Amino acid sequence: MSITEQKAAAGMELQSQESTYLDAINQALREAMEEDSRVFIIGEDVGVYGGAFKVTKGLFDKFGAKRVIDSPLCESGFIGAAVGAALMGLRPVVEVQYADFISCGWDQIVNVAAKIHYRTGDPVPLVIRAPSGAGLRAGPFHSQSPEGWFAHTPGLKVVAPATPFDARGMLKSAILEENPVIFFEHKYLYRRLKERLPKEAYEVPLGKALVRREGNDVTVISYGAMLHKAIEAAEGLAEKSISVEVVDVRTLTPLDRETLVGSVKKTGKAVVVCEDNFSYGVAAELTATISEAAFEYLDGPIVRIAPPDTPIPFSPPLEDAYLPQVVDITAAIEKLARY
Amino acid sequence: MEPTKEQLMDMYYYMLLGRAFEERLEALYRQGRIPGAIYLGRGQEASYIGSAYALKTGDVIAPTHRDMMAMLPRGMDVKSIMAQHYGKVTGPTRGRGEADYLGDLSKGIFTTVSMLPDFYPVAAGAALAFKYRGEDRVALAYCGDGATSRGDWHEALNLAAVMNLPVVFFVINNKYAYSTPNENEMKIADIADRAAGYGIPGRTVDGNDVLAVHEATLAAVDNARTERGPSLIEAKTMRMRGHAGHDPYDYVPKASLEEWEKKDPIKRYEEYLTGLDWFNDDEREVLATRVGNEIKDAVDFAEASPLPDPSEVTTGVYH
Amino acid sequence: MSILVMPRLGETVTEGTVIRWLKREGEPIEKDEMIVEISTDKVDTEIPAPDSGIVNKIMVPEGGKVAVGTELALIDGQAVAAVAAPSASAVPEPEHPPDTGKFISPIVRRLAKEKNVDITQISGTGEGGRVTKKDVLGYQAEPAVQPAPVAAEQKPAGREEIVPLGHIRQAIAEHMMRSLRTSAHVTVIVEVDMEKVVNLRRAHKEEFERQNGYHLTYLPFVCRALVEALEEWPAFNAVLDGDNLILKHYVNLGIAVTIPDGLIVPVIKGAEGLNISGLAAAIHDLAERSRSEKLRPDEVHEGTFTITNPGSFGSIIQTPIINQPQVAILSLEAIVERPVVVDSAIAVRHMVNLGLSYDHRVNDGAGATQFLTGIKRRLESGDFGDELLSPVGG
Structure with a gap:
């Protein structure tokens, strides 16, 4: 846990068992459903089967078929239905089996859910959970990081937690939101991260970035699975007396520009690391934000590290070449520090 | 159940109001007094009024851009609809939504979008919420023949059928999807036949006969209320204007339009009413005057209303 | 920049008040030097600064009461000349x-x-x-x-024991005595043959539980019958206001729920619009959240009639006290098998007593008995089958 999380958790008793990132999401769903009967889950194979990744495991037995709904295979259909239920006062949590499949429900998200409040003022309390990200040898259709598409759409909130603590707390916040939230959970992290979480319910607010590691020479900005590579690179560089600050974006929309810019004003140098591909992506937005708001504090070019503009390849050597690796991040930081 | 005298006159009033509103709107459009596009449903009055009048308070409808008339029996005020066309703050979307995409959830009317039939799944979801809470409410979604070719249409019907949801899918088959005639849209004669593919009842009805539409909708709504699930109604009618205000409508043979003009739903309904012993020209005059005044008041209201303040362009994207 | 937050001083503490700032904005401060004095339900104490630096911003003024975790001040650890x-x-x-x-x-x-x-x-x-x-x-x-x-x-996590303050108990005592002083209580009891409802529930309970994840109880059936009777006899769904009786043409049904500290009456708003399944869901939801203390304040107000269910603990006769300012209350007693005479022969039937305490200022014995037997007839008809919903998901 980070410093801020420890503070947030101060006074909270911790569970005796460690929870994975996946367990954390399950806990948030369970809590939200216990607290509010308007919350229900809909998606493919989420009920009896417990979800393709078992995120909803046990919820069907506890809450029944009415609240954990196995839908036919129709992303547009069930996302649209969730919007209708939300407009009628329920609080649906949709599971899209893989974030890659979210494009099958594209119109319901960007033209229906996102554009209601601006016109009518009606709240749309809807959460769409989407397991995203590469690194699992899953190829072009089960590895994408499409968060940029949605971050570009006004009316949606877009979040991408990097730790079990954040995954649980931010999903709770997302379910309490009155706006549509696209919740990108990085599936590479599902079972790789573990930590002891608070026993009692808590929320991590949306729209707040977090300084995960303090440093003075270079700021690295990242989120999701790439954040962990950025931290690893930062720790390695400490041995070379390069002091790296790492900022976790956590929420893409609304973006906490103040925290990002504040860190870069301190260090004067910035590296942005994203899993979304290079051009016209999240990294471009973060870079532009820094150059506009911190130009007179910059002591070097802003560096973007992101995968190339290609589909995500399947074969291990290709996928490894595609994804930014710790050595790539380390080299970029080192070069910028020397500049 | 046979409609009462009061119900018969209500439906007549709404049909007259809908037509008068559209006639005024067409004039305003040609005079350049309203900034946006218009999509008229002239000739489809019976389909709109007969169906929407079959619903109760608490039910919801999802209309499309052409379906303003379906909002009238739900209590949507013509002043606010007119203000929407003028882009004024007194319209239901305060100048944000395009003219023809409006609604009011408090009256059970979704504010829908241009992509059709995106609100078919949404209406199914509203029905899901009613069923989830055990409420005695029904959702009714409109679309035209064109939208039945899209995936959302089929996803919604299947989802609602599988979940046995209290929703009525109402298709107004007005022969053309913009300029594309039925025969280039589908290989079947009756859209209602598609219901069989989802295991739900499907029924074709004369869309120019307000009482037939009303009866068919009542039956479908009753089906939904008594938990026998969704159904599909196809109202066959004819769009008597182009797709939008700018459309010269020259892709339809003149003879066809002349033929359909003879089946005008308002004229037909008046003939029916005239055969009833209590109906007379005085009743017709009273309604005509009332409707005329309401349309005039609506235009006055819209023109006197303020335009939105440009400084508010970025407000309200989020709740 | 480090952040000073309102600490959680004890497990049950949810908010605290800033009594006095010991440092002003712009003043330097050392780590662990006292920066602010705060007060909570449990303790008044000074809080040490989490970091050295300059007090950059004070976000909560003296006297301000804020939730645990709220940011109180920012301390600029950089402390470079501004x-x-x-x-x-x-x-x-x-x-x-x-x-x-x-x-x-x-x-x-x-x-x-x-x-x-x-x-x-x-x-x-x-x-x-x-x-x-x-x-x-x-x-x-x-x-x-x-x-x-x-x-x-x-x-460190708090080690205090949760000591109940007894305020719920005090509120109940006050409310009950006020009700007895206010209303002219009369209790009437009828005996209801529940055989058909018992059979109906038996036929549906497994499927219902599979669909909903909780048991189907008898309470929703009684509530449905009650709501229909209230619509027919609105003088029992009313409030007495001086010389006026205010009839409510909607039913906000209070459900008495036992909680560790006593009793709470959450309200099903608009109960007239709910069928058996809807009532079951609402009762389950409100009862669960009553016990887990997750009710919203507006969910315990504006009731128009109250039902209490002492039968779930085995009682067969009770004379409930009216929940003011309502004018009547219904008690559902235990369903027990009793020998009864049916068609001139002795049969064993599932029987239940329904007790109605009503305010004799408003209603009389004849009306009260008609109202109560209306509920009895509805339950004995057992005609609820259509209302048991097929599952949403299946």
Whole structure:
């Protein structure tokens, strides 16, 4: 846990068992459903089967078929239905089996859910959970990081937690939101991260970035699975007396520009690391934000590290070449520090 | 159940109001007094009024851009609809939504979008919420023949059928999807036949006969209320204007339009009413005057209303 | 920048009040030096600063009451001499830097201008001899200020025992005595043959539980019958206001729920619009959240009639006290098998007593008995089958 999380958790008793990132999401769903009967889950194979990744495991037995709904295979259909239920006062949590499949429900998200409040003022309390990200040898259709598409759409909130603590707390916040939230959970992290979480319910607010590691020479900005590579690179560089600050974006929309810019004003140098591909992506937005708001504090070019503009390849050597690796991040930081 | 005298006159009033509103709107459009596009449903009055009048308070409808008339029996005020066309703050979307995409959830009317039939799944979801809470409410979604070719249409019907949801899918088959005639849209004669593919009842009805539409909708709504699930109604009618205000409508043979003009739903309904012993020209005059005044008041209201303040362009994207 | 938050001083404490700030904005502070005095339900105490630096911003004024975790103040650990930052939109004046033959970064140019330094006099340590930000700062011979490490101040979890304050008990006592002083209580009891409802429930309970994840009880059936009777006899769904009886043409049905501290009556708003399944869901939801203390304040107000279910603990006769300002209350007793005479023969039937306490100021025995037997007839008809919903998901 980070410093801020420890503070947030101060006074909270911790569970005796460690929870994975996946367990954390399950806990948030369970809590939200216990607290509010308007919350229900809909998606493919989420009920009896417990979800393709078992995120909803046990919820069907506890809450029944009415609240954990196995839908036919129709992303547009069930996302649209969730919007209708939300407009009628329920609080649906949709599971899209893989974030890659979210494009099958594209119109319901960007033209229906996102554009209601601006016109009518009606709240749309809807959460769409989407397991995203590469690194699992899953190829072009089960590895994408499409968060940029949605971050570009006004009316949606877009979040991408990097730790079990954040995954649980931010999903709770997302379910309490009155706006549509696209919740990108990085599936590479599902079972790789573990930590002891608070026993009692808590929320991590949306729209707040977090300084995960303090440093003075270079700021690295990242989120999701790439954040962990950025931290690893930062720790390695400490041995070379390069002091790296790492900022976790956590929420893409609304973006906490103040925290990002504040860190870069301190260090004067910035590296942005994203899993979304290079051009016209999240990294471009973060870079532009820094150059506009911190130009007179910059002591070097802003560096973007992101995968190339290609589909995500399947074969291990290709996928490894595609994804930014710790050595790539380390080299970029080192070069910028020397500049 | 046979409609009462009061119900018969209500439906007549709404049909007259809908037509008068559209006639005024067409004039305003040609005079350049309203900034946006218009999509008229002239000739489809019976389909709109007969169906929407079959619903109760608490039910919801999802209309499309052409379906303003379906909002009238739900209590949507013509002043606010007119203000929407003028882009004024007194319209239901305060100048944000395009003219023809409006609604009011408090009256059970979704504010829908241009992509059709995106609100078919949404209406199914509203029905899901009613069923989830055990409420005695029904959702009714409109679309035209064109939208039945899209995936959302089929996803919604299947989802609602599988979940046995209290929703009525109402298709107004007005022969053309913009300029594309039925025969280039589908290989079947009756859209209602598609219901069989989802295991739900499907029924074709004369869309120019307000009482037939009303009866068919009542039956479908009753089906939904008594938990026998969704159904599909196809109202066959004819769009008597182009797709939008700018459309010269020259892709339809003149003879066809002349033929359909003879089946005008308002004229037909008046003939029916005239055969009833209590109906007379005085009743017709009273309604005509009332409707005329309401349309005039609506235009006055819209023109006197303020335009939105440009400084508010970025407000309200989020709740 | 480190953040001082309202600490959670004890498990059950949810908020605290800022009594006095011991430091003002702009004042320097050492780590662990007392910065603020706060007060909570349990304790008044001074709070030490989490970090050394300058008190950058005080976010909660003296007297302010805020939730645990709320940010109270920011402490700037950098503590560098404040340099006014230009606003993001302020485009810097174009100027021609001294030609050093090397790239001059935006910050180097700005610092050099502010400190009136000739960049050409500085020997650069950057790539290709570029003058870096550190070089300019170093040329000023200002000691580079290292930010103090931010300490992770972690409070141990509270060990206090939760001591019930008894305020719920006090409120119940006051309310019950006031009701007895206010209303002319009369209780009437009828006996209801529940055989058909018992069979109906038996036929549906397994499927219902599979669909909903909770048991189907008898209470929703009784509530449905009650709601229908209230619509027919609105004088029991009313409030007495001086010389006026206010009839409610909607039913907000209060359900008495036992909780560890006593009793709470959450309200099903608009119960007339719910069928058996809807009522079952509402009862389950409200009961669960009553027990887990997750009710919203508006969910215990505006009831028009109350039902209590002492039968779930085995009682067969009770005379309930009216929940003011309502004018009647129904008790559902235990369903027990009893020998009864049916068609001149003795049969064993599932029987239940329904008790109605009503306010004799408003209603009389004849009306009360008609109302109660209306509920009895509805239950004995057992005609609820259509209302048991097929599952949403299946």
